[in-house]
Amino acid sequence: MARRRASQFLAGYCCSQSHSLVRRPPLCSQEPASISAPGLPHTHGKATSMFKPPSKLYRKLNSQTSCDIMQVHYSRTYGIHQRSFTSAAINIQRSPSFSKLNSDDIGYFKSMLGDKNVVQDEDRLSAANVDWMRKYKGSSQLLLLPRNTEEVSKILHHCNSRHLAIVPQGGNTGLVGGSVPVYDEVIISLASMDQIISLDKVNGILICEAGCILENLNSFLANEGFIMPLDLGAKGSCQIGGNVSTNAGGLHFIRYGSLHGNILGLEVVLADGTVLDMLGTLRKDNTGYDLKHLFIGSEGSLGIVTKVSILTPPKLLSTNLALLACKDFLSCQKLLLEAKRELGEAISAFEFMDSDAMDMVLAHMDGARNPFPSSSYNFYVLIETTGSDESYDKAKLEAFLLRSMEGGLISDGAIAQDINQASSFWQIREGMSEATVKAGAVYKYDLSLPVEKLYDIVEEMRPRLGEKAKVVGYGHLGDGNLHLNIITKQYDNNILAQIEPFVYEWTSTHRGSISAEHGLGLMKADKIHYSKSPETVQLMASIKKLLDPSGILNPYKVLPQSMLQ
């Protein structure tokens, strides 16, 4: 493997931008027809134009309700042979404690919300009943569109006293089946609550309603010299209330950290309609228990988030992006450590992929191009830095890369020279998900692991599955977040049995998390024990019962049903 000389490396690509390097097409929020490509999985990061939805096809499908038809479509396009679309597939019974909606309920909602905010139209309902991946599908007969906190409170008060189950819905981009009904739960959409309330320009504190779309908030802030502290591929559709409720991670997590650190306050409506005003705007407030954290990441099962107060960092002007090749995973790890030490808080993304992942993108994604065509390497790393001093930032990254190359951590590398090159680098990383789907039937796992163990599961999985499967690893290395993808010719229960529960058990043994950023939702509600101790899960269940004694908030999700009876 030829090692490029350091001087050559530096003479290579070189630039910095004053704007976002990659233009990501927004996902439109209220019209699922334009937000999703059936069968296209999560892009884990920035969405690029590769992810344009086949909207016509979807519209056709959307007017149908049979999951068989959907399955045929999926298998034709991507060779995936089994999907579960209904609650039956996850073996959960409708809870007998819930009432059925009646005409008095509808009458009450109409009198309170106005006719147009009480949606019974079949097309709109069927869109809201299906999740982004088309994997989960409920059969709700009612979608409500409250316009303010008081209306949310009245809705919940009514539903609680009538034992009507509900599901809060934001942008419906969640990936674990949390945002759609399982049976006939009333869907409460926050879409009409999208007002920006205030921006404190001294402290960068934004207060807004929960239904604000992440990208809209970012655009608003950009004009004021701030940015949102989180960024997701779904930003054109997802709502800040949904982000808070899933504790979304995303691309800039390595820079700005968790929402537990950035959210300053919340307004939340509890199951019985009580409004909890915790909408603080203070960086420091040690008066009693900090209850807002209970709602961050509780996936709509403890309350409906109606307003959010969030600390927004200043918008910085220079961005640099480098794609690097490393000989082994240890070098990637060491590079991360050195980068944290030397580039410090300038790092805004630190992604990695193995050579099988790279090969898969190159083989399946039109236009994907290897910047190191003459050689092949075992691992690739993408480092983005963002700062306020264009020439210094660039020089600092260059110097760091030079040292890393001289020290043997990097075998080759390139700094994007212009926006096109930056796009083509991102395209490789972002094309990964789609490439794996194009390559065959794919089993996807989103794991959080200690960085030094992170790649072991990939290496253990390979001999375990042998020739039958291609195992690739990539993800947010900087956050210890691995996307383990296993691609086979076709879906096969024997292979599945070799993967699960092994992958969950392995993750558990290494004190990892079986859900790094997507939550548990419906998909992994009964898998929580792999990541949390029995006593902790027991306390979660007690808190759920304390806050929502009738269990009307997003039932069947997050916690095992058995613990809530």
Next chain:
Amino acid sequence: MARRRASQFLAGYCCSQSHSLVRRPPLCSQEPASISAPGLPHTHGKATSMFKPPSKLYRKLNSQTSCDIMQVHYSRTYGIHQRSFTSAAINIQRSPSFSKLNSDDIGYFKSMLGDKNVVQDEDRLSAANVDWMRKYKGSSQLLLLPRNTEEVSKILHHCNSRHLAIVPQGGNTGLVGGSVPVYDEVIISLASMDQIISLDKVNGILICEAGCILENLNSFLANEGFIMPLDLGAKGSCQIGGNVSTNAGGLHFIRYGSLHGNILGLEVVLADGTVLDMLGTLRKDNTGYDLKHLFIGSEGSLGIVTKVSILTPPKLLSTNLALLACKDFLSCQKLLLEAKRELGEAISAFEFMDSDAMDMVLAHMDGARNPFPSSSYNFYVLIETTGSDESYDKAKLEAFLLRSMEGGLISDGAIAQDINQASSFWQIREGMSEATVKAGAVYKYDLSLPVEKLYDIVEEMRPRLGEKAKVVGYGHLGDGNLHLNIITKQYDNNILAQIEPFVYEWTSTHRGSISAEHGLGLMKADKIHYSKSPETVQLMASIKKLLDPSGILNPYKVLPQSMLQ
């Protein structure tokens, strides 16, 4: 007010250090005689040698129990004429639901912990019964020193079944009376649980027992290239478990944020002895409710923290410190905004003080020196930056200050040239608390307020109190944390009535917090309503009852007693 020319300013002091600028003498942890000067209040930041305790005097006092004698001492030395030392003063009755300790209890504890970890010695007990400020004093007859989580669990299991109330005690440096008993609660000290368990050098994740002293952790980390994300004047005594339990802020809060963002996991023992293993080491983990946040800042009232997992930032090598003069508070505010924008995450401290505060330090603190002797200004700001690139960091700060001076935000300024100058700058800020105490009887308020309102309360207080009082304002401007200090000749109930509840009401009206960083403890348990809504306080009380049905954990603290019956 002469404005120094920018060129002159830059030709002035100039340096950067590769080590901490100020050497702070550690506060010794287990021997209160050496940690505290009676009557010396909280230093709010780095402790300097100014705060050397009159230990002989204290030892004499410590062997006595009469609060009258203490009061005489205080008033003689510092002119403070009223202090409350016992539970009587705060009008709380011992809860009849608690049992009294008997010989069987002692026998059980001795058999389980060994004789030497069951402390009944009067001197040691009386030290543990009194808080750092000598303001609160309990009458516990028993101090237990568990050595591991299992022992903590067995102690709590026993106490819970016997209805024996307990108080968890860390370094006993808390400033709101939370760490000492009110009556005869059993003191559970974490001092013997001070083992470092592991450091993940790739991710900078430290796991340690709760009794580790903050400064020891920092020294350990320094050798490994990391630092703790928090720094307090009390670091030589306070324990990480105490920091977590008070959600301590401190000097570097502006840089590294809240412990809610930095703590990755906790092990906590609940009231009934159940061990909650939430000791995750992952940056991302979205599996269920993130319960560790309930315990961060709950001041020992929901459980005893036994182990901590914390994200530690890399240790950076260059530090710069500037003391600046501003003509008005608006300029300080604008300077903060500009500094955040231009210096970004390089800022590691941003403190302010008004001219009355400055004058008070100059008048009362030996050795305090005004760096701008020929002029007097209305406000002073201290900016510290920390980075990895010595010459660049210095140049960047200089350039920023130059622009700020040209733009009129700064009227004068100096960059510390060596460690002595840096110390003398810090001495001004850190001498503030002691200076106010020396100046007379002082009423102290630790408020969190929106930055643009932060100084208004100082300005409203002045005409309100007239000639009778000197009102000074200083604090952690970067975090919106004001220390409002009102100094009078002698303590006077009429003056108090003009301050309280006005100061709490004013803070509440402006959605501020009546406790920015110290917690509520015993002192402000019944003031919580000024900062939290009734519904939120109600939910806190429900959670307290859920986790600690017998109320044995740190009773009379954090929440109003009336809500827990």
